[in-house]
Amino acid sequence: MSEQQLFKVTIDNITIEVPAGTTILNAARKIGGDVAPPAMCYYSKLEGSGGKCRTCLVEVSKGSEKDPRPMPKLVASCRTTIMDGMEVKNITSEKVLDARAGVVEFLLINHPLDCPICDQAGECHLQDLSYEHGSESTRYEFQRRTFKKHDLGPHIQLHMTRCILCYRCVFTADQLTQKREHGVLDRGDHAEIATFIEKSLDNDFIGNVIDVCPVGALTDKTFRFKNRVWFLKPMDAHRDCPTCSGRVTLWNRGDEVYRVTARKDEWGEIEDTPEGKPGWICNTCRFEKKKTSDWIIEGPRNINRHSVIAQGHYAGKIGTNKPTETFAAVNDGRKPHLLMDIHSVSQVNKPEVKLSLIDGPAHSDAFKKNND
Amino acid sequence: MQALTNRVKEVNRKPMSFMEKLYLPAIFKGMAITFSHIFKKKPTIQYPEQKREFSPVFRGLHVLNRDEEGRERCTACGLCAVACPAEAITMEAAERLPGEEHLYREEKYAARYEINMLRCIFCGLCEEACPKDAVYLSETFAPANYTRKGFVYGKEDLLIPNPKTDPQGLAEARGQHI
DSSP: OOSOOEEEEEETTEEEEEETTOBHHHHHHHHOGGGSOOOSSOOTTSTTOOSSSOTTEEEEEEOOSSOOOOOSSOEETTTOBOOTTEEEESTTOHHHHHHHHHHHHHHHTTOOOOTTTOTTTTSOHHHHHHHHHOOSSOOOOSOOOOOOOOOOOSSEEEOGGGOOOOOHHHHHHHHHSSSOOEEEESOGGGOEEEETTSOOOOOTTTTHHHHHOSSSSEEETTTTTTOOGGGSEEEEEEOOOSSSOOEEEEEEETTEEEEEEEOBOTTSSBOBOTTSSBOOOOHIIIIIOOSGGGOEEEEEOOOOTTSGGGTTOOOHHHHHOOOOOOHHHHTTTOOOSOOOOGGGTOOTTOTTOOGGGSSSSOOHHHHHTTOO | OOOSSTTOOOOOOOOOOHHHHHOHHHHHHHHHHHHHGGGSOOSOOOTTTSOOOOOTTOOOSEEEOBOTTSOBOOOOOOHHHHHOTTOOEEEEEEEOOTTOTTTBSSSEEEEEEEEETTTOOOOOHHHHHOTTSOEEEOSSOOOOOSSGGGGEEOHHHHBOOOTTTOHHHHHHHHHHTO
């Protein structure tokens, strides 16, 4: 084959030409915006992912130029490849929106809805999805399922009740690390992510399961309960890491590094490095480098303004400027007569309590020590 | 000159009559109005002894709620702080240790919770944002203080008395301003 064949596909009345073999989802993502169906389990950087959550269902109203019959049922766009002249309806189809609302209801049936506690809140795909497609209340009247707690080691916290069984973490562990130690055990309603014999996951790249998790099932223990993501300032930074690309997003509060994650693109997936490889980051970068001096900061990250994380977040030059005391500058060098240092009154954000350097979540003793 | 509005009144510049020159009738007329007010209903009240009822939608000083078992309801989700237009609310969260279940309702709680009453505009958005029924605006004012330091309210100032260990205190707190 000298030249890749281009197929014409129309998604929500927008026509685009994509190479043969592209899935509908990826074609829609090329158009971008609302046309791209939401995806909870599909992850373009992971081979074999997709086809499990059914949130990306679309209607194919015309199969192809040669066979214009519509597909009888809604199809999962992450697993269906396009045909020449295919016509796809996503948000323009009543059927799709109705089906998606149903899928969201199913995904939320056993979800504990503990967003106020969950560290993923604010960057959770399930939250976004249910805001867009979900209903206000539940019709489910039974006890939500619960699980025996599994300890996944010192860095990763598993909340099985929040899991939607997208298998992304299983694929990550399979494809990124030499040996996978966790998988999905049991069947049906009882299916759960667990390590085989409660083994801790200690692979150099296992921290990436936190980034691929679309919900708050796998979260960073070193960041657990430290702060809410929308009060943190995402900064692009890099360091010379021998094992990984070292290109990360720091989640700062002031100059404290609260959390380190990989850089994510507009679909919530790991960004590629300039060499074109997925920018997975290693555990050392993610869990152990919690000092500003470890990193070379590039500048504030651009955040979509519709995200709650964009509140109080300034990109560009303004974002890197530090506030200074302006009183003397505008009053010919005079100092204010009365100046209240907020730290002399406030118990919050004490300079001597470095939350970011505490290993796990803070407990009452972390605050008692400095109680005055 | 053209009048700016149609409510302009021409000033009467006629010379005063004999009765008007006496002044006394006008003084008695005015005093009669003054004296009649003695017998009218007073619009003021004797404040510390008497108190006026607040409107049911009055938004005053914040309280942090406890549940029936006396556990703190706040989980430090940060929704009040993000809803706050004055950025008056700050908090620090902690994880509940085993053995602290009687103190905190959920596994995460606010170890520190502060409202800067100097910044607060009493809009009530925190109350609206709270998913856990934890923060409420009560029917009382922030008392006056000599220094600004006294207006940073911590958890000990905001939490309501524990209904389990201090039911009397809770009743008093309720009785004071209901």
